[in-house]
Amino acid sequence: MKDVVEIVDVTLRDGIQNEKTFLDLDTKKRMLAAIIDAGATRIEITSFVNPARVPQMADAEALCADLPREGLRHIGLVLNHRGFARALEAGLDEVNYAIVLSDTFSQRNQGMTSAEGVALWHRLAAETRGRVGTNVTLAAAFGCPFEGEVPVARMIEVLEQVMEAAPDELTLADTIGVATPRDIEDRVGAVRARFPDLPIRLHLHNTRNTGLANAWAGYCAGVRSFDASLGGVGGCPFAPRATGNLPTEDLVYMFERSGIATGYDLDRAIAGAKALEVALGHPVPGMLMKAGGFPAPAGI
Amino acid sequence: MKDVVEIVDVTLRDGIQNEKTFLDLDTKKRMLAAIIDAGATRIEITSFVNPARVPQMADAEALCADLPREGLRHIGLVLNHRGFARALEAGLDEVNYAIVLSDTFSQRNQGMTSAEGVALWHRLAAETRGRVGTNVTLAAAFGCPFEGEVPVARMIEVLEQVMEAAPDELTLADTIGVATPRDIEDRVGAVRARFPDLPIRLHLHNTRNTGLANAWAGYCAGVRSFDASLGGVGGCPFAPRATGNLPTEDLVYMFERSGIATGYDLDRAIAGAKALEVALGHPVPGMLMKAGGFPAPAGI
Numbered sequence: 001m002k003d004v005v006e007i008v009d010v011t012l013r014d015g016i017q018n019e020k021t022f023l024d025l026d027t028k029k030r031m032l033a034a035i036i037d038a039g040a041t042r043i044e045i046t047s048f049v050n051p052a053r054v055p056q057m058a059d060a061e062a063l064c065a066d067l068p069r070e071g072l073r074h075i076g077l078v079l080n081h082r083g084f085a086r087a088l089e090a091g092l093d094e095v096n097y098a099i100v101l102s103d104t105f106s107q108r109n110q111g112m113t114s115a116e117g118v119a120l121w122h123r124l125a126a127e128t129r130g131r132v133g134t135n136v137t138l139a140a141a142f143g144c145p146f147e148g149e150v151p152v153a154r155m156i157e158v159l160e161q162v163m164e165a166a167p168d169e170l171t172l173a174d175t176i177g178v179a180t181p182r183d184i185e186d187r188v189g190a191v192r193a194r195f196p197d198l199p200i201r202l203h204l205h206n207t208r209n210t211g212l213a214n215a216w217a218g219y220c221a222g223v224r225s226f227d228a229s230l231g232g233v234g235g236c237p238f239a240p241r242a243t244g245n246l247p248t249e250d251l252v253y254m255f256e257r258s259g260i261a262t263g264y265d266l267d268r269a270i271a272g273a274k275a276l277e278v279a280l281g282h283p284v285p286g287m288l289m290k291a292g293g294f295p296a297p298a299g300i
Numbered sequence: 301m302k303d304v305v306e307i308v309d310v311t312l313r314d315g316i317q318n319e320k321t322f323l324d325l326d327t328k329k330r331m332l333a334a335i336i337d338a339g340a341t342r343i344e345i346t347s348f349v350n351p352a353r354v355p356q357m358a359d360a361e362a363l364c365a366d367l368p369r370e371g372l373r374h375i376g377l378v379l380n381h382r383g384f385a386r387a388l389e390a391g392l393d394e395v396n397y398a399i400v401l402s403d404t405f406s407q408r409n410q411g412m413t414s415a416e417g418v419a420l421w422h423r424l425a426a427e428t429r430g431r432v433g434t435n436v437t438l439a440a441a442f443g444c445p446f447e448g449e450v451p452v453a454r455m456i457e458v459l460e461q462v463m464e465a466a467p468d469e470l471t472l473a474d475t476i477g478v479a480t481p482r483d484i485e486d487r488v489g490a491v492r493a494r495f496p497d498l499p500i501r502l503h504l505h506n507t508r509n510t511g512l513a514n515a516w517a518g519y520c521a522g523v524r525s526f527d528a529s530l531g532g533v534g535g536c537p538f539a540p541r542a543t544g545n546l547p548t549e550d551l552v553y554m555f556e557r558s559g560i561a562t563g564y565d566l567d568r569a570i571a572g573a574k575a576l577e578v579a580l581g582h583p584v585p586g587m588l589m590k591a592g593g594f595p596a597p598a599g600i
């Protein structure tokens with residue numbers, strides 16, 4: 001029986017949040033259709049943040065008002081109580097709440113310390129009352145652009161506090177793309193050792209060419225859920241030199257050709273990435289969209 | 301005690317063989333100095349091939365006539381008997397002889413079938429009489445651009461014949477960059493099961509974003525030697541849409557930050573990649589040269 005992984009699409013959230021080319025509502029809906037057509041069933045559709053700081057997310061409510069829902073789960077990223085309230089109001093299936101593991105980055109990203117972030121999580125967890133699924137993302141879980149190293153002990157310390165109100169799922173985010181496969185083994189291993197029943201998702205950035213290696217190391221360490229974006233677009237507006245997410249189609253190629261089911265269709269994912277590249281008007285990092293699958297379809 | 305891997309530099313061979321910008325002898329010597337400065341001790345310095353077909357390699361003898369030698373091992377790639385004789389004459393430390401696992405590609409690459417390639421290897425092995433180190437590369441070991449899938453059984457069948465005259469080392473080459481980590485596990489595992497004492501090197505191309513993932517999978521499967529080029533330049537002239545080797549500096553980052561010694565200095569490797577990019581006059585694929593190491597040096 002084939003092993004299975006889940007690829008969570010973050011194209012319309014992390015993927016475009018830092019893009020200079022503004023994608024209007026119609027374009028987002030068109031891209032969403034391509035994302036679903038490629039095979040996505042769990043989608044981080046937007047973030048509920050200050051539109052003055054992240055203009056691409058200004059239409060969050062409008063986008064959520066008219067979502068295809070059947071067979072899909074939609075996630076909204078939130079950074080504070082106001083965003084959380086907006087996500088609930090918008091009727092999404094899940095909220096993804098981020099806590100940054102370093103105070104300097106946490107202040108820049110969401111105007112609070114990590115400890116304040118944890119305290120707010122406890123309040124949000126109480127307020128959800130089971131109405132939505134919950135994910136807590138530990139951001140900068142492999143390193144901080146301002147403070148440098150983030151020790152494993154720091155990650156576990158914050159996680160212990162988070163788990164006083166356990167979310168449905170934990171995401172470890174390599175926000176600035178510094179992780180190596182050994183880091184993945186170490187940190188996923190540390191989480192699993194402490195909380196063996198907590199589902200883990202990995203949010204990786206391919207800033208230093210280790211993105212797919214880290215995804216593979218995560219798979220080998222037992223992770224079965226991975227964030228990705230069409231064409232590998234993405235990057236955090238508040239982290240210097242942050243670059244793209246894992247390209248969905250590249251991840252699909254790696255897993256499917258390794259005999260692991262993703263539920264995606266590679267050719268449709270490539271078509272989606274190419275459509276996004278046209279919409280953005282500049283080259284995107286994905287490699288399968290340039291190289292093509294293997295073996296190549298007849299006649300290529 | 302730290303684990304150790306070897307990174308074999310192939311910048312001046314595979315790295316530039318398909319480059320449109322011609323690198324003259326002085327530029328090659330300057331790049332070689334940068335490669336050595338970065339930490340390379342084993343270097344595939346050139347190939348002894350038909351200069352009409354691969355003009356960048358036309359100065360093979362001139363380059364080899366004036367090589368720094370102390371603490372270094374220089375390798376010449378050869379595809380036929382004439383190239384082999386030239387490599388011996390040039391006084392290199394090792395010859396790397398390629399056998400392509402599919403007949404169509406083998407004919408295009410070196411004008412003979414795979415079986416003829418094996419027969420020639422037996423002749424070359426007899427002629428070396430221990431004068432130089434020998435490596436046999438099985439090219440297109442993970443797939444062929446013309447014939448598609450190359451079964452593991454085919455690889456083992458050819459390897460069995462090669463091993464009638466055992467080389468010092470075997471290289472498995474993903475010439476067109478189609479391998480996934482599972483392929484690496486399967487094929488390295490098959491070789492090790494059949495010939496447990498045969499040292500294995502991996503020659504990988506990052507055409508489909510799986511390059512570093514494959515290197516990591518190779519490491520986990522017991523491989524300790526990997527080909528790479530500064531900036532990740534490279535590609536085979538006779539394989540459609542073949543792209544770059546693993547970028548040396550990206551590989552150094554992945555291994556060193558995973559606690560595995562490479563003998564390279566990351567900053568010097570990045571400096572070499574940047575110098576090569578200037579010499580070639582176009583962007584190269586390496587990512588560390590854009591993102592920088594981590595943690596960043598003070599003041600960045």
